[in-house]
Amino acid sequence: MAAGAGQGETMALAGPHSAKATSANPPQRLTVLGATGSIGASTLDLVARSGSAFEVFAVTAHANVEALAACARSCGAERAVIGDATLYKALKDALSGTSIAAAAGEEALIEAASVPVDCTIAAIVGAAGLKPALAAVRTGRRLGLANKECLVSAGDVFMREVARAGCELIPVDSEHSAAFQVLKDAAPESIERIVLTASGGPFRDWPIERIAIASRADALNHPNWSMGSKISVDSATMMNKGLELIEALHLFPVATHQLGMLVHPQSIVHCLVSFVDGSVLAQMAEPDMRTPIALALSWPQRMAAPTKRLDLAEIAQLTFQAADEVRFPAIRIARAAMERGGTAPAVLNAANEIAVAAFLDGRLRVPDIAVMVEETLGMADREGLLAEAVGLEAIISCDQEARRLCREIVAGRT
Ligand code: NAD
Ligand code: MG
Secondary structure, eight states: OOOOOTGGTTTTTOOOOOOOOOSSSEEEEEETTTTTTTHHHHHHHHHTTTSSEEEEEEEEEEEEHHHHHHHHHHHHSEEEEEEGGGGHHHHHHHHSOOEEEEEHHHHHHHHHHTSSEEEEEOOOOSSGGGGHHHHHHHTTTTEEEEOOOOHHHHHHHHHHHHHHHHHHEEEEHHHHHHHHHHTOOOOOEEEEEEEEOOOOTTTTTTTHHHHOOOOHHHHHHHHOOOOOOHHHHHHHHHHHHHHHEEEEHHHSOOOOGGGEEEOTTTTTEEEEEEETTSOOEEEEOSSSSHHHHHHHHTTTTOOOOOOOEEEEEEHOOOBBBBOOOOTTTHHHHHHHHHHHHTTTHHHHHHHHHHHHHHHHTTTTTTTHHHHHHHHHHHHHHHHOOOOOOSSSSHHHHHHHHHHHHHHHHHHHOO
């Protein structure tokens, strides 16, 4: 099951009626890794609305100093950390007149993440978030994990550290938050299948010829969710759902053949779990990430989230259809990497990050992304890179090598 040890020790977390911290119910200390992004902003929105229930220790960002300084000031963080080491002075200047401590560079990110707080929200995008998220895991406290690439790339190592440190891991990805809630006390042998739903993204009903000439703006135009650019492109190619299958494999006690996906355009049902007795349990909510983030902040209690309430009469119809692996080959490629296991998912993830960045830079078309990822996996296989995933260092060097291979393949293509 997703949570590590210590789940029962979290009863003191702010509940729905405890917006004011009291001596019996002190504020929960929080670190937000990737605070300037979409998940980071949603997290800090919930924090701002919850009175004194939370106090922010650290906020981090990659390179946007102004956005980081603004968010550190507005949430009253103790520390702001910018990933780009060259931006230390700019951050210090932007924080002048406040008592917020400034820090910069990858080591500073890891150091901030390793300071024990009640809860860390891991919302950096990509494998760049792996070391900071692991540092938070090692504190043995609660981790709300949005940064799915950590589990795709290094799931075995990550989950071993979660168990070793007694970290309480709560998934933030909406489908996994749904499964987490549904599976709460389920015995592993009672679970038959976990089906993640997918909106189908902006190209859900587009013919293959039209997807081939889709623009950057088309790919970023997600119908249901407002998200960062990388995950928006992943949703457009449906690689996102492939990554999520791998994420689910590490979070829940199931084998690859027990994981499936279903296109559900309304994004109301987030996950369906079938049990051996024929029951299927699902979780529903309007598509707003503040619902799963609120769960990660307050579980096993529930805190208020200002989201639109679900009105099924208004929605009237919930529809489901099989995913089309011809128009969305990323699903097939990700599933194959999941079944292969070892370092294959790390290569898949690294190549996808490079290909998505090349697409966002205008160097690739949408269908090229899956082609680049598959070619990188093929080349990695021929070079003997698809080994058993042993330790963190081996995975990181495999990730680096896959990025180099994919850059070469992209350069040859463009
Ligand atoms: P985003 O692009 O909006 O924000 C990313 C954050 O990470 C920013 O604060 C950025 O400064 C920081 N960052 C980027 N590169 C970094 C680096 N190299 N080093 C340090 N920090 C870096 O992304 P997002 O949409 O908020 O997504 C964050 C994560 O959550 C992703 O893994 C995504 O797959 C996952 N997720 C997002 C959503 C969503 O609705 N946005 C839903 C489910 C899961
Ligand atoms: Mg998701």
